[in-house]
Amino acid sequence: MSPLGLSSTEEAVYRYFLRNPGAAVRDAGTAAPMDGEGVHRAAARLRDQGLLHGSEARTWATDPGVVVARLAEEQLDAAYRTLRRLADPRPILRSLWRDVPGPSSAGGGGVDAGSAIAFDRLDDLGQVLARIDRAAFHADAEILAAVPNRALVPLGTAHTLSLGLRCLRRGVRVRTLVGSEAPAPRTGADDLRRLRSHGAEVRVAEGLSELVLVYDRRTALVPVDAHDIDRGVLWIEESGPVSSLVTLFERLWAAGTDLADPPAPEPDTDSPTGTQRTVLLLMCTATKDEAGARAAGMSLRTYRRHVSDLLALLGARSRAQAALLARERGWV
Incomplete structure (x- = not known):
């Protein structure tokens, strides 16, 4: 647990109480090679940090999940504060070099002080x-x-x-x-x-x-x-x-x-069917309904019904306007 800021003795004492909940502090001496006073000092530090609770006679270890998260947070906070203080160490270096006698005081004897x-x-x-x-x-x-x-x-x-x-x-x-x-x-x-x-x-x-x-x-x-x-x-x-x-x-x-995928687009209920797209294309290119119906392979009545449905779908008043609106929507 040294990366979390605990000494080997403190870790040994903490582990002892994990294994022996409710034990007395004096009994924790078996967990670390140090005298009773050292064990008591380690237990006191652990209690101050919230890693142990209870009394000298009966002591319990705090849950490891809580302990590790707390100590890690403290170490990270300390590390980040250090990074902020070291954001620009050059003024400190210049100050120190001024105390070095000889040519180096002017700039480190030609050596890049920040190298x-x-x-x-x-x-x-x-x-x-x-x-x-x-x-x-x-x-x-x-x-x-x-x-x-x-x-x-x-x-x-x-x-x-x-x-x-x-x-x-x-x-x-x-x-x-x-x-x-x-x-x-x-x-x-x-x-x-x-x-x-x-x-x-x-x-x-x-x-x-x-x-x-x-x-x-x-x-x-x-x-x-x-x-x-x-x-x-x-x-x-x-x-x-x-x-x-x-x-x-x-x-x-x-x-x-x-990372979630973007939501799928809602289906366009106003888009024409495959048959309507065929009729729409013929309506824009065929000169007469009869020719359009023959090319689509349907009766003239069915062809004109599709034309009427397309005009309503596009909100067009004429076939010419329907053709323009269909092109704007990318249907043809």
Whole structure:
């Protein structure tokens, strides 16, 4: 449970009370190689975090489902706060380099002070799209994309369709989450369905509010401002923050639902039947009803009845008007 912020001793004590509900804290010493005082300190911390409840004499472990969800949320929140603080580490680096004696104080002795930094801020949308293009080109295993609806338009070409199709053709797995809070632009929704038809997995997630892209679980992209992508994005190549973003994505993915197909259009009850289309075409081309009836293989009376029905269906007062209206509707 170390990814959730627990020490090995705290995990051992928590597991002890899972196996032994209602036991005394003093008995938990058998669960971890530490003295009684250390066990009591671990139990106290777990109780403060809500992982244990009860008294020293009788203690119970909180349900694991509640515990894991709570601790994961806390770790993700902490990771995201860290990302925000590290959105632009360059001022800190410049400040530190000024304290280094010698030529390096002016700029690191000719070494790019930001070269070892695994965070890169991109303020221009063109730079963002270029970086996405490069990351997608080099991806060889999996691309994860959490794309709120407002990001579909500026990033539609770069991710949701063209790059996604190219990656799928190379055998890269593509999983895309879209938000459900507002309707996606029609072109964005159509692109996502086309992406899915080529093998991508697309789901809709509740509460998805900001863009996250992860490539091969090694690099990631998040907006500097969760509410305004135009303020730039943060490109991350640090394993800890990227792992946290993957964990967040997987939680949202597990809770998401598959992208629904658009509703089927309601049948057009006003469309002509096959026979009526034949009569309509003959009505527009034959010079006389007799010729039209012979070409349709029906009696003159039946042919004229169909003509009358078509005039009523089109709301036309004459055959000429009926022909114009039929062409407008694409019936002929």
